[in-house]
Structure formats: C-alpha cells, structure tokens
Amino acid sequence: MRWATRAGCHVDRAACAWLIRRFVDEQAEFVFVDDPVDVPADATPFDMRGAELGHHVGDCSFETMLKHFGLDDPVLWDVARIVHEADLGDDRFDAPEALGLDVITRGLSMVRGDDDVLAVTGVVFDGLYEHRRRALLLGRDPA
C-alpha cells in the first residue's frame, strides 16, 4: 500500500511511518508531498492537515493511529506518551525522554532526506520500543 505524508519528517511523522511498517503494512511505500492536494489518489494520507490519521482533540497523529488501528499494546502506548510530548510538549504526560527524541529527529532531518530519516528513525523506534517493553516487564528502567 502507498502512504502519503508531508515532506520534512519530524518526530510524529517518523513515529507514524515506523508504526505503519512494523504493525500495519510491512510493504508500506511512503510518498512525501508539500501540499495535501498532491496526495496521490491511491495513497492513504497521515499526519497531514485534513487527514483522518492526523491530530485530533489533543492527540498527536501517532496516538490517533493507535486508536484507529485498534493497537492496544501497552508498550506502544508508552512510546506514544514520549512521541506526544516530543511533538506537542503540552505536559499532558511526564516524558523526560521526549526532549532528546525531539532534538535527535530534528537534527536528522537537517542532514538527511526523508527516506534516510525514516530508515534511521525506524531503528531508533525499534530501540525505543524494546527499551520500553523491558521497562514495562521489569517495572523499572532496564540497565
């Protein structure tokens, strides 16, 4: 399937793309556009204004996607807490990890194009997911 999002991937978009590849559509192909009218007819838009898979009533797109696809894995929701604060910083959650994640993805998008950014952040989110998975199992942050 093809998926479209805005060019210039930042944390919420990068997290959504990772979520799509890992949990929704392994064969996902991503298209980057500047304007919502440029979204190809066969592509599902996400993290764009006007898209169903976007920000809604205070949720970032990653949270919207978890709800939309019925993903109730508590580890994903713990990752969502971090993505939400990295993207919105509205103090809805306590997420000290968010500042670092925000800086890392922002910096990456300064030195790499969108495809490269998604490749790198894909690994970053794999690591983040594993860290949070172990943390939830242990009941404390893993060493």
Add this chain to the structure above:
Amino acid sequence: MFLAYRLPREPSTPRITLWRKLRRLGAVQVSDNLVALPLDARTREQLEWLAAEVVDAGGEASIWLAEAATAAHERELASRMAESIVAEYQTLLSSVGDAVDLSEGQRRRAIARLRRELRSIRSRDFFPPPEADEARRALEDLAAAMEVAP
C-alpha cells in the same frame, strides 16, 4: 505567518484552549481573530494543527504567509512579541530570587520547575533579549550554589 480564524461564540472551551495553545507557541494577536507568529518549519506545522482544531470545533481557519507593507508594522509586531517574552523572563527572574530563601529540598524542586519554565519560554522566544541570558545564568547560579553548599 498569520492565522485568521472564526470560532462559534458557544461553547467557549475551544476558544480558551486555542488561546492557551497560541500563547504557548508565542503568537500575538494582530486584531480580532487574527494572530501572528514568526515562520519556521515547527511553528508552521503547529499553527496548521491549530487551524485544523478550529475547523474541528465548527469554526473557520486559514493560514497566510504574510509580508508587512511597511517595515514599521513589522517592527511593531516583532517588538510586541519581544515585550511579552521579556515580561516572562522577568517573572522567572523574580521566582529565582524568591527561591534563594527556600529550604534545600524546596529549592531543589523549585530549580527543576524553573528550568522547565525557562525551556518553555525559550521555545517561544524568537528574538532573544538580554533577559534570556540573565535568566539562564541566575538559574544556573542558584543550582551551582546548591552543589557547593555543605
């Protein structure tokens, strides 16, 4: 960058939420239903989401990349943004001053809270005034004093 919007008079919650979020971004009001924010990739995206929220709440919103016809108007807008930021730094500076008299535990908590506040102010400070450095230094001095205290 301008956000022109119209929200239904009732309910008032979306209006209040919008204002809280606009303030956190550092936007200033230009006139009724028109707010301005310096343009960068982050502010543009945040403003677009706010526009979408206005529409979700039954209102209308549009974003404009605008240019003032006179330099004087542009300066006036920038100085209004700068003034409100200076006021925020000054409030923070006086809180730092108050924290000196607190007990050690209270001071530690105050430092953590003030650091968060400083970070939040800096995120909407587009024209850093001298008070920005002053606030940062005052806060770090307060923290450094804790380290050496017996």
